[in-house]
Amino acid sequence: MGGRSPPPVREYPYLLPSLRNLMTDLLSTVEARLGSHLLTSAVPSDVLSFQNPSGTSAGAIDIRSGSPDSPIYFILESWLHCELPTGALNIATLLATLNTSTDAPHLICELIQSSPTSLLLFLDLFPRRDLVLHPDYLDEFYHQTNLEKPRQELAKLPQVQPYFFSSLYLRCLVSPTVNLVLINVGGSEGDSAMEDIIRGPVRSTCKEIVEIWLDKCANSRKQLGDAERADLITRDDMIISKSIEVDLVQNLPRMFGPDVADRVVREIQKAFRRQENNG
Amino acid sequence: MGGRSPPPVREYPYLLPSLRNLMTDLLSTVEARLGSHLLTSAVPSDVLSFQNPSGTSAGAIDIRSGSPDSPIYFILESWLHCELPTGALNIATLLATLNTSTDAPHLICELIQSSPTSLLLFLDLFPRRDLVLHPDYLDEFYHQTNLEKPRQELAKLPQVQPYFFSSLYLRCLVSPTVNLVLINVGGSEGDSAMEDIIRGPVRSTCKEIVEIWLDKCANSRKQLGDAERADLITRDDMIISKSIEVDLVQNLPRMFGPDVADRVVREIQKAFRRQENNG
Numbered sequence: 229m230g231g232r233s234p235p236p237v238r239e240y241p242y243l244l245p246s247l248r249n250l251m252t253d254l255l256s257t258v259e260a261r262l263g264s265h266l267l268t269s270a271v272p273s274d275v276l277s278f279q280n281p282s283g284t285s286a287g288a289i290d291i292r293s294g295s296p297d298s299p300i301y302f303i304l305e306s307w308l309h310c311e312l313p314t315g316a317l318n319i320a321t322l323l324a325t326l327n328t329s330t331d332a333p334h335l336i337c338e339l340i341q342s343s344p345t346s347l348l349l350f351l352d353l354f355p356r357r358d359l360v361l362h363p364d365y366l367d368e369f370y371h372q373t374n375l376e377k378p379r380q381e382l383a384k385l386p387q388v389q390p391y392f393f394s395s396l397y398l399r400c401l402v403s404p405t406v407n408l409v410l411i412n413v414g415g416s417e418g419d420s421a422m423e424d425i426i427r428g429p430v431r432s433t434c435k436e437i438v439e440i441w442l443d444k445c446a447n448s449r450k451q452l453g454d455a456e457r458a459d460l461i462t463r464d465d466m467i468i469s470k471s472i473e474v475d476l477v478q479n480l481p482r483m484f485g486p487d488v489a490d491r492v493v494r495e496i497q498k499a500f501r502r503q504e505n506n507g
Numbered sequence: 508m509g510g511r512s513p514p515p516v517r518e519y520p521y522l523l524p525s526l527r528n529l530m531t532d533l534l535s536t537v538e539a540r541l542g543s544h545l546l547t548s549a550v551p552s553d554v555l556s557f558q559n560p561s562g563t564s565a566g567a568i569d570i571r572s573g574s575p576d577s578p579i580y581f582i583l584e585s586w587l588h589c590e591l592p593t594g595a596l597n598i599a600t601l602l603a604t605l606n607t608s609t610d611a612p613h614l615i616c617e618l619i620q621s622s623p624t625s626l627l628l629f630l631d632l633f634p635r636r637d638l639v640l641h642p643d644y645l646d647e648f649y650h651q652t653n654l655e656k657p658r659q660e661l662a663k664l665p666q667v668q669p670y671f672f673s674s675l676y677l678r679c680l681v682s683p684t685v686n687l688v689l690i691n692v693g694g695s696e697g698d699s700a701m702e703d704i705i706r707g708p709v710r711s712t713c714k715e716i717v718e719i720w721l722d723k724c725a726n727s728r729k730q731l732g733d734a735e736r737a738d739l740i741t742r743d744d745m746i747i748s749k750s751i752e753v754d755l756v757q758n759l760p761r762m763f764g765p766d767v768a769d770r771v772v773r774e775i776q777k778a779f780r781r782q783e784n785n786g
Contacts (some may be wrong), residue, residue, distance in 0.1 A: 356570075358637040358639070358640075359676075359679040360637070360679050360680060360742060360745055360746065361637075361742060361745060363676055363745075366675055366676060366679065369673055371675060376675065390669045396645055396649055396650060396655065396683040396684065397638075397642055397645060397682035397683075398644065400638040400639050404675040404678035405675065405677075406720050413707065452658055453520055456714060463640060464638065466640060466642075467639065474709060
């Protein structure tokens with residue numbers, strides 16, 4: 229990763245201390261459990277961290293593919309930081325995807341802070357089946373794992389309100405137990421109230437759901453027929469490409485200019501295509 | 508329908524005047540536009556209206572099938588009323604379904620009032636395709652119809668808050684532009700504040716979305732291949748049976764006792780099965 233500036237992904241230089249601790253903790257948990265399944269990163273240093281020409285935007289992305297005999301497709305970790313006239317925008321993302329040795333859900337955890345008093349949390353297990361046609365899948369990964377409990381506990385806090393993606397397509401990708409909330413803390417207490425809610429309920433919700441994914445999904449194996457496998461690949465391609473497109477591909481040019489954005493997007497798509505060839 | 512008591516479905520004897528006006532207006536609009544497509548009701552009089560042995564619960568259901576050459580599968584209209592220790596529970600439903608001459612969405616409009624100061628509105632076009640795999644379908648029926656506009660207008664009212672079904676499966680059936688909200692009005696103003704919000708924004712939202720369904724869905728035709736048609740039937744069976752099951756089949760025994768519930772459920776299933784045979 230060299231001595232380049234800005235620092236690489238796991239340093240999260242611009243995040244609130246509580247968010248930085250949370251993200252490094254989640255990454256450590258995931259990597260400790262998946263360690264032997266993950267290949268060394270092949271992301272070049274000018275994508276591991278990057279900034280725009282004027283230095284007002286910075287970012288870091290790392291992608292690690294799963295080993296061929298593992299159920300891991302790839303893990304994407306990233307942070308983006310941007311100085312805006314209205315304040316700083318910070319986005320931290322962990323996307324952990326599985327290959328077709330299972331149909332278990334992918335994991336998405338995204339934290340977006342656009343002001344010291346507000347935080348958007350998007351935390352979900354992306355379903356890889358059409359849940360209308362597969363109530364057994366809904367039962368296995370969403371009922372039996374009791375994902376509704378942490379969702380309800382977070383949702384009942386007075387600072388928490390439901391959030392709706394402006395993209396209708398993104399709304400279709402999420403599960404019925406998605407945590408998709410905007411957290412607003414009072415103006416006068418500001419940073420410390422936000423730190424408290426992150427260290428408390430946000431942290432425990434994230435950790436609980438990442439543990440459920442590690443226990444019930446990341447170890448899962450399922451023998452799929454050829455047609456089922458083909459359906460799964462089609463659906464995965466839509467889910468991953470669209471979620472990356474809406475989230476990263478659309479924001480990067482605005483934040484970093486076309487040259488940096490092209491370089492980063494190309495690297496993401498390379499990792500994605502390499503995996504597609506592996507099936 | 509005879510001189511039986513309680514009165515039949517379109518009289519809505521227990522609803523607030525504003526809700527009764529809204530439901531009769533929606534039914535008139537739908538029937539005026541679909542009139543020639545609808546067969547005469549074949550529902551027997553003891554299902555057209557019914558009550559429990561003690562007379563504390565009453566209900567009425569009518570089902571009209573579409574004519575064989577129409578795109579209409581069936582229209583179900585119902586109201587249920589129940590005296591509870593905590594007050595009266597009133598449920599009014601309009602479910603309008605299409606057959607496989609099109610894949611356009613079904614219409615659901617349900618209004619549930621469990622106290623004078625609260626109202627649950629469930630208003631949606633049920634998608635009949637997996638929207639993750641069919642962004643073109645999402646575009647045709649949800650983007651181009653601008654269904655997000657009435658949803659946002661209703662959602663921004665201070666009395667309106669998002670609602671979550673306790674059934675995870677029901678959450679999977681709805682579209683990304685579903686209107687699923689709980690409306691709470693202040694205690695002191697009570698009934699009149701509720702009447703105002705129903706006569707104003709609730710009414711205009713319901714009418715706008717029913718008009719969109721009549722314009723863009725109820726007239727729609729699409730040539731489907733055999734495999735697509737088989738998929739559509741499988742999905743429709745799940746959507747309709749599960750939405751009726753969660754909504755009616757589970758509540759009827761509790762409200763009316765097993766005998767009345769069995770009779771009503773059998774009639775609903777008969778209409779549903781007859782339609783299945785037609786394809």
